[in-house]
Amino acid sequence: MYEPIRSGSSRRSVHTTAGTPSGVPHRSREEELEIQLAGHLAALLAVTDELRTTGPSADLDAAAERLSEQVARLRGGHAPVRAPVPASHTPGDAAALHRRAHALAGRALVVAASRADTAAAILAAERMDAHAAALEQAGAGEQPAQHAELSGAAR
Template sequence: MPAEGEMYEQTRTTVSAQRRPAARAHNSSTPGAPGTTARTALPHGAPLSGHLAALVTATEAIRDATPDPARRAELDAAAHELADRLTQLAPTGAPLPHTAGAHGGRSLAAAHEHAHALAGRLLVVAAAQQDTVTAMLACRRMDAHAAARSAR
């Protein structure tokens, strides 16, 4: 026991952390010996670009199938906003699929459901990449498609 006024240091025990091997990316299309992997660097905006392109396509398909001129104008503005953001993330241009009949014969409610799901995926990827501008855009599109779904 220490004397009055004297302090003692408590011994500390540390547990060494088990070292794990670094995770390796898998690319099955990479030529090489079986069991080897290669890392493929993608531009930062690549995943966002794909999700944005899909949402632009879905939005344009809904716009084309919407009979109300006011709703068409809102959807047209939304498609332009999404396409502008896509251009900012992929300035070399990301090819967009042809949109004629892209809603695949779905009802408008089902097309809004699909666009809502696409916007949700975009939100997840944007949040993971800490892209606030795209995340806010995705949230607005989710709200608009949810409102359109419930209005039907």
């Protein structure tokens, strides 16, 4: 009633007889984590730059500079692309931006801890603390639930 399968599986057609992939690029776990960390830190930098439009802040300026340095280090010296926010830009809700930055810093902290990148982990934990404090100061509610768990992972 059923026809037998006559062609080889698609898996076998991709691999050589030795079982190694042919023509498929592979990265090590360390390389993948490095790419993830650079991405999380670059996203955090973008939100930090957006927060900087809400008002002058030496802390945010210093954080942006440190984030930029870390992203460049992880990308082999290539500085992150930073789009200047136009003067006519209406900044978003500061509390929402701080929540987003806190979440991004948490993701960066988890990846930095996975790859034992102390400098990035410390920076991410510091940014989590700063954004949680900004949320608390603004009265935007409770600190994010994972804050205590994640910031303790880097210390």
